[in-house]
Amino acid sequence: xQNIDQPTEMTAxxxxxxxxxxxxxxxxxxxxxxxxxHAGEAPTFLSYNVLDGLEEKGxxxxxxxxxxxxxxxxxxxxxxxxxxxxxxxxxxxxxxTIFGAGTRLFVKA
Amino acid sequence: DADVTQxxxxxxxxxxxxxxxxxxxxxxxxxxxxxxxxxxxxxxxIYYSFDVKxxxxxxxxxxxxxxxxxxxxxxxxxxxxxPNQTALYFCATSEGQMNYGYTFGSGxxxxxx
Numbered sequence: 001x002q003n004i005d006q007p008t009e010m011t012a013x014x015x016x017x018x019x020x021x022x023x024x025x026x027x028x029x030x031x032x033x034x035x036x037x038h039a040g041e042a043p044t045f046l047s048y049n050v051l052d053g054l055e056e057k058g059x060x061x062x063x064x065x066x067x068x069x070x071x072x073x074x075x076x077x078x079x080x081x082x083x084x085x086x087x088x089x090x091x092x093x094x095x096x097t098i099f100g101a102g103t104r105l106f107v108k109a
Numbered sequence: 110d111a112d113v114t115q116x117x118x119x120x121x122x123x124x125x126x127x128x129x130x131x132x133x134x135x136x137x138x139x140x141x142x143x144x145x146x147x148x149x150x151x152x153x154x155i156y157y158s159f160d161v162k163x164x165x166x167x168x169x170x171x172x173x174x175x176x177x178x179x180x181x182x183x184x185x186x187x188x189x190x191x192p193n194q195t196a197l198y199f200c201a202t203s204e205g206q207m208n209y210g211y212t213f214g215s216g217x218x219x220x221x222x
Contacts, residue, residue, distance in 0.1 A: 004151065033210045040218075042113075042199060043152075045210035087151070091207065095140075095159075099151030 002026045004100035006088050011106045012078055020073045020103045022088035030094075034062050034073045035087040037102065043087055046073070075105075083107045112136045115200050115214035122190050122221055130185045130217045132200030140203045141183040142211070143167075143175060145196040152199065158183055190221040 004024045012018040024032070031050040035043035049055055049064035049071060061074040073086055085102040092098065113134045122128050134141065143155040154167030156175040164175060172194060174186045187194055197218050201211040 031207065035210065040216075042213035042215050043211070044213070048208055048210060089151075089210075095157060095165075096154070097207075097211075099153075101149055101151050 002090075002092060002098050004088055004090060004098055006086075006100045006103045008101070009104045009106070011108060012075075014078055014080060014107055014109050016078050017074065017076050018078060018105065020075070020086050020088075020105065022071045022073070022100060024069050024071070024088070024090045024098075024100075026069075026090050026092040026098060028093035029066055030091040032062075032064055032071050033087075033089040033091070033097070034060075034071075035089065037085045037087060039084070046086075078107050080107050080109070111215065113200055113202055113212050113214035115198075115217050117217060118215065119218045120220070122219070124191055124221055126190050128187045128190055128219070130187075130198055130200075130219070132183045132185070132214055134181050134183075134200075134202045134212075134214075136202050136212055138202035138204055138212070139180065140205065141177065142201040142203070143173075143183070143185045144199045144201060144213075145169070146199060146216075147196050155185065155198075187219075187221075190219075192221045195219060195221050 006022045034046040037043040047062040054063045059076045064071045087102045088100040116131045142157045144152040158177045200214040
């Protein structure tokens with residue numbers, strides 16, 4: 001089967017750094033995505049990794065290791081507005097995208 | 110205006126009723142999708158369309174139908190709503206390469222009582 005695992009919830013402090021992990025087992029691999037979703041709102045695209053390594057975009061970075069079936073999203077200088085769910089999604093190939101259940105991040109003052 | 114617009118935002122309907130959720134987009138993308146989101150589960154694909162004449166079932170299409178009325182419009186129908194179709198429904202669009210992922214609409218929260 002195809003599966004994506006990520007922690008259900010995490011809590012971090014404003015100004016700190018948090019790492020959200022994602023592991024996947026899929027029949028193929030054609031890219032990994034991270035989305036941010038605030039409660040009751042649409043997911044919004046954060047990052048796309050298709051090659052191994054770290055992609056940095058401002059306060060957010062995403063890492064991929066294809067051999068380990070592993071990715072993480074790193075959020076630096078946490079702000080209260082970063083409280084949201086973070087969805088990991090993998091494209092095994094073709095049109096299909098498989099989504100994880102998401103990690104709810106709570107940022108406390 | 111939003112790039113992907115869904116109507117209605119919220120809807121409560123009774124078991125057995127037919128309901129249509131509508132989606133329109135100004136992104137100019139050919140590819141459009143309908144997903145549903147349930148607590149504790151990942152987004153699951155209901156139907157997708159790569160152009161006006163191309164409609165395909167996703168992983169959970171039973172009980173749903175779709176219509177691609179134009180390049181910019183893609184509607185989802187529940188022919189006879191049942192309570193386990195209570196969920197948050199998202200329309201999404203994408204480019205073919207998907208380097209920028211999906212653009213999602215704001216969602217429709219559907220409750221079937």
